[in-house]
Amino acid sequence: GSTIGILGGGQLGRMLSVAASRLGFKTCIFEPGGDCPASHVANFHLQAEYTDEEALRRFAESVDVITYEFENIPTSALDILEKLRPIHPNREALRVSQDRLTEKTWLTDLGLKVAPFADVTDAETMAAAVQHIGTPSILKTRRFGYDGKGQARLKSPEDAAQALADMNGAPAVLEGFVDFTAEISVIAARSQDGQVTAFDPGENVHKSGILDTTTVPAKLPARFQTDAVLMAGRILNALDYVGVLGVEFFVTPQELIINEIAPRVHNSGHWTQNGCAIDQFEQHIRAVAGWPLGDGQRHSDVVMENLIGDDMDRVPELAADPNCALHLYGKAEAKPGRKMGHVNRIIRG
Numbered sequence: 581g582s583t584i585g586i587l588g589g590g591q592l593g594r595m596l597s598v599a600a601s602r603l604g605f606k607t608c609i610f611e612p613g614g615d616c617p618a619s620h621v622a623n624f625h626l627q628a629e630y631t632d633e634e635a636l637r638r639f640a641e642s643v644d645v646i647t648y649e650f651e652n653i654p655t656s657a658l659d660i661l662e663k664l665r666p667i668h669p670n671r672e673a674l675r676v677s678q679d680r681l682t683e684k685t686w687l688t689d690l691g692l693k694v695a696p697f698a699d700v701t702d703a704e705t706m707a708a709a710v711q712h713i714g715t716p717s718i719l720k721t722r723r724f725g726y727d728g729k730g731q732a733r734l735k736s737p738e739d740a741a742q743a744l745a746d747m748n749g750a751p752a753v754l755e756g757f758v759d760f761t762a763e764i765s766v767i768a769a770r771s772q773d774g775q776v777t778a779f780d781p782g783e784n785v786h787k788s789g790i791l792d793t794t795t796v797p798a799k800l801p802a803r804f805q806t807d808a809v810l811m812a813g814r815i816l817n818a819l820d821y822v823g824v825l826g827v828e829f830f831v832t833p834q835e836l837i838i839n840e841i842a843p844r845v846h847n848s849g850h851w852t853q854n855g856c857a858i859d860q861f862e863q864h865i866r867a868v869a870g871w872p873l874g875d876g877q878r879h880s881d882v883v884m885e886n887l888i889g890d891d892m893d894r895v896p897e898l899a900a901d902p903n904c905a906l907h908l909y910g911k912a913e914a915k916p917g918r919k920m921g922h923v924n925r926i927i928r929g
């Protein structure tokens with residue numbers, strides 16, 4: 581059988597490994613950390629830094645194809661890996677999504693709508709950005725932000741100096757605040773021969789910048805459902821993408837605005853594990869392995885809830901609930917803000 585190499589050993593890598601194993605593949609994860617969620621289930625764990633060229637080579641040579649669970653893979657590591665094995669999704673998908681400014685510019689060039697944005701590097705560009713975008717707005721670091729980290733909100737122009745200081749000198753984008761009625765996301769997939777499919781849009785609620793719940797079906801006008809899926813397909817085709825992609829949208833009464841994209845399986849797609857015959861993890865493995873995509877039609881209504889920090893105290897109660905499917909990541913310590921697991925609650929009509 582063949583082996584799938586996964587860069588990153590968090591919960592996404594863990595669930596990708598489980599899906600790969602169900603299809604008869606072996607998995608090898610590359611992850612600098614030791615006792616990580618994916619290492620408990622993968623066949624092999626290569627524990628090394630992304631700067632360790634020898635280890636990267638050994639990893640690539642021990643697998644047939646490489647994928648990843650996070651988008652911040654250093655370019656220098658990719659240079660080594662791509663000479664040895666195919667990487668899916670491709671480098672262009674990583675280049676576009678590693679940097680919020682590049683991503684927003686690329687989406688705009690594709691004819692898709694994003695919130696108004698401006699490049700910020702120092703006090704001068706910040707002043708120009710505030711002038712151009714106005715307030716309320718959000719300053720976000722261009723790179724490495726997740727779960728709302730690396731963001732500062734501006735209620736008025738007086739907040740500019742503090743927001744800029746919060747970036748600690750990192751390049752940022754100022755983004756106009758979108759007065760959304762809802763947030764949704766589409767988890768879509770593209771196969772090696774260009775087949776495209778999408779799961780039903782999910783409606784997302786965030787708490788302190790972190791995803792709290794995803795509900796399917798999303799309460800959304802039918803034309804927006806179709807629009808959202810078509811936009812995701814357009815992104816996949818433009819990138820000549822192979823694998824699963826997450827696209828986050830703001831919904832306003834007039835239109836859909838893209839918040840961001842993620843070139844990987846996505847937290848807001850976890851509901852598919854219990855709402856569809858083929859979930860996002862299997863869909864991703866199928867795509868990177870060169871298989872046809874599976875049937876991602878939704879068979880149940882689901883509310884996915886993240887279990888963060890001491891939400892873990894609720895596990896005994898959730899485990900006793902016949903409508904709940906628990907997915908726990910095996911993390912030792914339940915720190916505040918740390919994603920420990922999630923629960924898919926099946927809503928029975």
Ligand code: ATP
Pocket residue numbers: 695718720725726727728729755756757758759760763786789790828839840
């Ligand atoms: P993720 O973990 O999804 O990668 P992130 O750190 O990249 O998160 P964003 O998705 O940019 O953060 O923002 C987190 C949340 O903050 C959004 O889902 C939304 O609720 C809110 N938010 C972000 N940008 C805007 C905006 N321009 N207008 C209104 N709300 C916003």
Ligand code: MG
Pocket residue numbers: 725726727840
């Ligand atoms: Mg993000």
Ligand code: MG
Pocket residue numbers: 828839840
């Ligand atoms: Mg987001």
